[in-house]
Amino acid sequence: MTRVKAIYRVHGDARSIEARARAIANEQSIEMPLAAVDDDFVRSEIVGRVERISQKSDRLHDVEISLSVQTVGEDAGQLMNMLYGNSSLQDDVVLHDVELPHSLVSCFGGPRHGLESLRARVGAGRRALTCSALKPQGLPSDKLAQLAQRFALGGVDYVKDDHGLADQGYSRFAERLQSVARALDATRAEHGAQTEHVPSISGDLDSMRAQVRLALENGVRAVMVAPMIMGASNFHRLVRENSELAFFAHPALTGAARIHPALLFGKLFRLFGADAVIFPNHGGRFGYSPETCRAIAATALSTHDGLNPCVPVPAGGMSLGRVGEMLDFYGSDVMLLIGGALLEARDRLVETSAAFVAEVHRYAYNRRTDDG
Amino acid sequence: MTRVKAIYRVHGDARSIEARARAIANEQSIEMPLAAVDDDFVRSEIVGRVERISQKSDRLHDVEISLSVQTVGEDAGQLMNMLYGNSSLQDDVVLHDVELPHSLVSCFGGPRHGLESLRARVGAGRRALTCSALKPQGLPSDKLAQLAQRFALGGVDYVKDDHGLADQGYSRFAERLQSVARALDATRAEHGAQTEHVPSISGDLDSMRAQVRLALENGVRAVMVAPMIMGASNFHRLVRENSELAFFAHPALTGAARIHPALLFGKLFRLFGADAVIFPNHGGRFGYSPETCRAIAATALSTHDGLNPCVPVPAGGMSLGRVGEMLDFYGSDVMLLIGGALLEARDRLVETSAAFVAEVHRYAYNRRTDDG
Numbered sequence: 001m002t003r004v005k006a007i008y009r010v011h012g013d014a015r016s017i018e019a020r021a022r023a024i025a026n027e028q029s030i031e032m033p034l035a036a037v038d039d040d041f042v043r044s045e046i047v048g049r050v051e052r053i054s055q056k057s058d059r060l061h062d063v064e065i066s067l068s069v070q071t072v073g074e075d076a077g078q079l080m081n082m083l084y085g086n087s088s089l090q091d092d093v094v095l096h097d098v099e100l101p102h103s104l105v106s107c108f109g110g111p112r113h114g115l116e117s118l119r120a121r122v123g124a125g126r127r128a129l130t131c132s133a134l135k136p137q138g139l140p141s142d143k144l145a146q147l148a149q150r151f152a153l154g155g156v157d158y159v160k161d162d163h164g165l166a167d168q169g170y171s172r173f174a175e176r177l178q179s180v181a182r183a184l185d186a187t188r189a190e191h192g193a194q195t196e197h198v199p200s201i202s203g204d205l206d207s208m209r210a211q212v213r214l215a216l217e218n219g220v221r222a223v224m225v226a227p228m229i230m231g232a233s234n235f236h237r238l239v240r241e242n243s244e245l246a247f248f249a250h251p252a253l254t255g256a257a258r259i260h261p262a263l264l265f266g267k268l269f270r271l272f273g274a275d276a277v278i279f280p281n282h283g284g285r286f287g288y289s290p291e292t293c294r295a296i297a298a299t300a301l302s303t304h305d306g307l308n309p310c311v312p313v314p315a316g317g318m319s320l321g322r323v324g325e326m327l328d329f330y331g332s333d334v335m336l337l338i339g340g341a342l343l344e345a346r347d348r349l350v351e352t353s354a355a356f357v358a359e360v361h362r363y364a365y366n367r368r369t370d371d372g
Numbered sequence: 373m374t375r376v377k378a379i380y381r382v383h384g385d386a387r388s389i390e391a392r393a394r395a396i397a398n399e400q401s402i403e404m405p406l407a408a409v410d411d412d413f414v415r416s417e418i419v420g421r422v423e424r425i426s427q428k429s430d431r432l433h434d435v436e437i438s439l440s441v442q443t444v445g446e447d448a449g450q451l452m453n454m455l456y457g458n459s460s461l462q463d464d465v466v467l468h469d470v471e472l473p474h475s476l477v478s479c480f481g482g483p484r485h486g487l488e489s490l491r492a493r494v495g496a497g498r499r500a501l502t503c504s505a506l507k508p509q510g511l512p513s514d515k516l517a518q519l520a521q522r523f524a525l526g527g528v529d530y531v532k533d534d535h536g537l538a539d540q541g542y543s544r545f546a547e548r549l550q551s552v553a554r555a556l557d558a559t560r561a562e563h564g565a566q567t568e569h570v571p572s573i574s575g576d577l578d579s580m581r582a583q584v585r586l587a588l589e590n591g592v593r594a595v596m597v598a599p600m601i602m603g604a605s606n607f608h609r610l611v612r613e614n615s616e617l618a619f620f621a622h623p624a625l626t627g628a629a630r631i632h633p634a635l636l637f638g639k640l641f642r643l644f645g646a647d648a649v650i651f652p653n654h655g656g657r658f659g660y661s662p663e664t665c666r667a668i669a670a671t672a673l674s675t676h677d678g679l680n681p682c683v684p685v686p687a688g689g690m691s692l693g694r695v696g697e698m699l700d701f702y703g704s705d706v707m708l709l710i711g712g713a714l715l716e717a718r719d720r721l722v723e724t725s726a727a728f729v730a731e732v733h734r735y736a737y738n739r740r741t742d743d744g
Binding site: 023027029030031032033035036037038039041042045046047068070071072073075077078080081082084085086088089090091092135136137138139143162163164166167168169170202203204205206207226229230231232233234236237251252253254255258280285286287316339340341343344345346 | 395399401402403404405407408409410411413414417418419440442443444445447449450452453454456457458460461462463464507508509510511515534535536538539540541542574575576577578579598601602603604605606608609623624625626627630652657658659688711712713715716717718
């Protein structure tokens with residue numbers, strides 16, 4: 001395959017679908033009347049081609065369009081632009097799936113670490129990983145550091161910053177990072193806790209680079225970013241510049257329904273280098289269906305393209321009561337993220353975190369016993 | 373006003389709207405159970421406040437929520453995150469409007485040039501501005517430069533790159549920029565044409581900076597960017613670093629319906645420094661209504677916040693036949709962008725461009741005569 005294949009799910013009736021498909025192919029390539037193009041190379045290579053139309057239901061069709069890989073170059077933002085730049089403005093079109101030529105896949109390179117590395121770093125064996133979040137924003141750095149310490153005492157693997165934490169006056173990035181690092185170092189020295197802090201990196205590329213430098217100086221090995229806020233090109237740039245860092249991708253500003261979540265989180269974010277992707281689990285505060293969540297996890301973990309598997313991190317209003325059900329649903333190739341529901345325990349945060357961790361560990365043990 | 377005010381248009385019934393409003397206020401601020409927050413400052417300042425709920429129709433409400441300005445800091449990406457980061461994932465919520473404290477407005481600063489400067493640069497007096505586009509991508513640089521020259525001979529004010537043009541092998545950015553600059557310089561020297569090239573800047577922040585440097589070295593005075601692909605923080609960074617440049621904002625990847633277009637294009641892009649905003653005109657290839665387009669233009673041109681007016685650039689399948697109607701609709705504080713419909717003229721591109729330009733100039737003259 002030498003062309004980029006994009007599948008658009010288009011709402012509209014069967015009589016007009018062929019014309020609509022050609023219009024999308026044009027919109028996402030030359031964006032001008034075909035009759036006005038007299039260049040042979042443009043007509044044969046650059047103009048988007050309608051490769052297939054398949055009817056999904058009465059008024060729904062999947063339209064497969066191929067685009068020249070040359071239109072993308074090697075830039076992640078330009079890939080997003082070619083896939084969905086203008087069509088994102090047309091509300092009958094959802095970007096449903098994408099298949100890329102191997103050259104482009106290896107150019108972007110996917111997760112530099114992925115599932116096995118994130119497990120190995122915290123000595124997790126083959127079990128599911130655990131994660132919680134430092135919040136609320138507005139707390140001073142030392143209070144956030146105390147929370148990190150208590151999650152660590154409870155045995156949580158990864159403690160990420162809330163995605164609302166940036167470089168605000170009430171907890172400057174540098175100060176917060178150092179406070180949390182000191183707290184986790186102390187807990188490691190005293191109790192052997194292997195908990196890792198995953199700070200949220202924000203701002204323009206310069207600010208992000210400065211934050212990454214500071215994170216590396218403080219022993220951080222994973223950071224969280226929001227690819228749709230920072231832009232895909234800048235995300236991929238940070239990934240290339242920092243091959244020792246693992247990247248957690250946050251879904252902020254991705255929108256709900258215009259790009260299929262399994263494509264955006266599981267395929268594109270992973271392609272650009274996400275080692276873990278956070279997404280809204282079904283039955284929480286967000287509207288994703290179980291099928292969508294299963295598709296996100298399967299896509300993130302897929303290795304058919306030779307890239308490392310990326311850890312699915314279902315989240316968004318999860319609670320201890322759902323741990324067993326979530327592990328049944330996702331299996332153990334997953335990181336469970338519970339934030340608010342642990343923080344609600346307040347004075348019993350260590351014990352509640354430990355209960356969360358114990359349930360994940362026990363589940364792994366039971367599964368091994370059942371299997372064996 | 374010392375808080376950020378965000379207005380969300382929420383789909384749902386009247387009985388549950390108060391609870392839903394509180395949930396959005398929580399989602400966009402502390403993102404955790406209020407019961408778990410014991411810090412006074414967080415409770416009184418940082419937690420989002422539901423300020424007002426007004427019913428728009430049977431199942432539609434406007435929910436006004438205020439957020440602490442401290443949560444934003446001075447970062448454009450973080451403003452987007454605080455306004456709509458997580459709620460963008462919930463499909464019952466559209467970000468409808470925003471009001472910002474003066475401190476934040478002056479921190480971002482808005483258009484450095486805006487309407488009057490873009491007019492003065494091309495000697496346009498008080499009339500509407502004209503614009504066309506270099507495309508299709510896939511053409512070599514010298515052919516794109518020939519197109520630019522012919523638009524210039526026709527008298528078009530601004531000639532922008534197609535937003536699909538990046539740094540592809542078939543027309544490298546540097547080569548294309550220099551070819552177009554040479555062509556326009558020659559046309560200026562021979563025919564006095566004042567046409568300006570507006571190259572499209574793409575890639576990560578480093579690539580964009582290199583492209584901007586090259587553009588400045590070649591006498592370019594305006595560039596086009598896609599804020600939602602590059603990220604708002606990087607857009608604002610480029611604006612701050614290059615106060616001599618005017619910025620055209622392209623709507624690629626903005627989505628159709630989750631953030632009100634008048635807010636995104638007219639208010640937020642302008643706030644971050646867009647001197648001109650390109651958006652889909654009604655009746656073209658995109659689905660915006662006349663009311664939406666009128667609102668975008670009014671918001672972009674508004675000066676109530678003390679910022680420069682930003683030029684509305686309705687586009688997307690416009691033709692010569694619509695010039696009069698568009699000027700009736702928008703008045704002359706507008707830039708008309710016609711791309712494909714001019715390129716369709718092929719051998720008569722100069723004459724057709726000249727006809728477009730003449731109609732805009734004549735309209736301005738007639739209006740002056742009518743008024744006087």
